[in-house]
Amino acid sequence: MQKTKSAIKGGNAGRNRGHNRRVVLDYVRRNEPTGRAEIARSCGLSIQAVSNITDALAADGFLQMVGKATGKRGKPVVQYRFNPDQSFAVGLEMRPDALVCAVLNLKGALIVADRIAISNATPARAIPLACELVEKTIEKAGRARSQLLGVGVVMPGPFGESALSGIGEANLPGWQDIDIKQSFEAALSCTVVVENDATAAAISERVAGVATKIDNLCFIYFGTGLGLGVIAGGHAQSGAFGNFGEIGHVITQVDGTACSCGNHGCLETYASRMAAKTYLKARGHSAIDTEALSRLMVAQDPDLQAWISRAAKHLSLAIGMLENIFDPEAVVLGGAMPDSIIEALIAQLSLPKGSVANRKERSIARVIKGASGRNTAAIGGASIIIHQATTPALSLFN
Ligand SMILES: [Zn+2]
Known part of the structure; x- marks a missing residue:
């Protein structure tokens, strides 16, 4: 199988710990099974740094040891795999006419999706219904709420006040003046990321779609x-x-x-x-x-x-x-x-x-x-949470 290079390198200074964790996790996720020497070479980290990180990631349940391969000098080398069931992410799409919820494992695989129809999707009406849908979908997925990594809320842009706000039938009514992230965080008591649907879809393709190596x-x-x-x-x-x-x-x-x-x-x-x-x-x-x-x-x-x-x-x-x-x-x-x-x-x-x-x-x-398909944007929302936790660009682990 062709291995990908890591586009984003780690740094060996101590203050980069959170970043390095994501560099290693992202590399293993995209190139499993893999060993410490290969991770160190591809991510620009020392073997010692990689050993510390893989130990910590294995202790936290993000990596699993999957036996040993024979190394260059005939020595057995421990191989790692990414553990997609360490936790899970939820995606929630807010549309003018429907709310869609998707639960994904950490590899971006859909566990379950559900939707309800809605009209007049103002924040006061839609947020309580959306939260109810999230709890019900988690239950359907058979997952413990304590394992929830976060909720990615996805809606059509643009956000805030601009010349493009609140126009046309593609927009949600009454969302320009509220802090969307804060409102959902207060209602759901968990990490919430708000993103527009197109960015969510792009991230979804990178996590588990046609662009995992792009x-x-x-x-x-x-x-x-x-x-x-x-x-x-x-x-x-x-x-x-x-x-x-x-x-x-x-x-x-x-x-x-x-x-x-x-x-x-x-x-x-x-x-x-x-x-x-x-x-x-x-x-x-x-x-x-x-x-x-x-x-x-x-x-x-x-x-x-x-x-x-x-x-x-x-x-x-x-x-x-x-x-x-x-x-x-x-x-x-x-x-x-x-x-x-x-x-x-x-x-x-x-x-x-x-x-x-x-x-x-x-x-x-x-x-x-x-x-x-109709779940694409909700899947994208959950993918953002996974992307944040497992790729070096963002900072859920800091
Ligand atoms: Zn136009």
């Missing part, structure tokens, strides 16, 4: 609107105000379709679930939900086909832009859109030739399909 990726996320999550050098980008990646409001058509944000020609008005719905409604189709889109796809509906060709043109421009700005190993498309439509969009892309990503020696395609 340190630089852009994820275009089909929520109700369109979002972008970016992992650069193994780190999820969040921007100064947590509003990184509002790609839906990037203009791909000068003097184009009017958008709810006040601009004209936003990408989201051409390539999103909302755009598909509007386009099909104008051509006499009714009740366009995800299932209806799947059915139209199976029936090769000419209106949907026409929408896909148009959307693919706008997406191609946006992807070329992302490639030249971020130099990712791949751009991933996924989210709450039927698989068949994402595949058709990818098949119809005509990516710009003038891109840094257009080179002969590629090990993966420029654009690949990520995970999709």
Whole structure:
């Protein structure tokens, strides 16, 4: 099996302990089974430092010893594996019309997911219902509450007050003025991380999806609107105000379709679930939900086909832009859109030739399909908690 290098190195100074723990844990998680010498070599740490860390991680239950392999000089070498059941993480997606909860083990495998429908999802109404859903889902998963690592709350951005806040049907009502993290922490009595759905989806792909060995990726996320999550050098980008990646409001058509944000020609008005719905409604189709889109796809509906060709043109421009700005190993498309439509969009892309990503020696395609389906964002929320605990970029262990 091909081993990955560790993009983020450890440091041998004592004050780096929390960071080094995550460097080692992340390496073992992605390259198990592995031994101390290999970890030290790949993570830039001394054998002594690695021994201390693996002992501590094994004592805490994060690593398991799995027998011995024969080393270079014929000496038996202890091998380690990551223990995915040391604890668990919960993801909670807040949507204008539904709350979705997912429980994942530390390897990012889904144990159980549940959802409830909701209308008028204001904080006062939605937070108590969400907490109830979290407790019920943990119980269904058969896990002890004391093993809960944290809850990743995922919702569409943008957060706080800005010109893009509170506009359009993709937004939640009344959430601009409250401290979302604090409100959920008080209600759930545990660590809470709040993230937008696209970033959560990108992290989810890195923890357990198509990008476990990719340190630089852009994820275009089909929520109700369109979002972008970016992992650069193994780190999820969040921007100064947590509003990184509002790609839906990037203009791909000068003097184009009017958008709810006040601009004209936003990408989201051409390539999103909302755009598909509007386009099909104008051509006499009714009740366009995800299932209806799947059915139209199976029936090769000419209106949907026409929408896909148009959307693919706008997406191609946006992807070329992302490639030249971020130099990712791949751009991933996924989210709450039927698989068949994402595949058709990818098949119809005509990516710009003038891109840094257009080179002969590629090990993966420029654009690949990520995970999709109705639990994607909630899984992403739980993945953030796992990512924080097991990767070096963030600091749950400090
Ligand atoms: Zn817009």
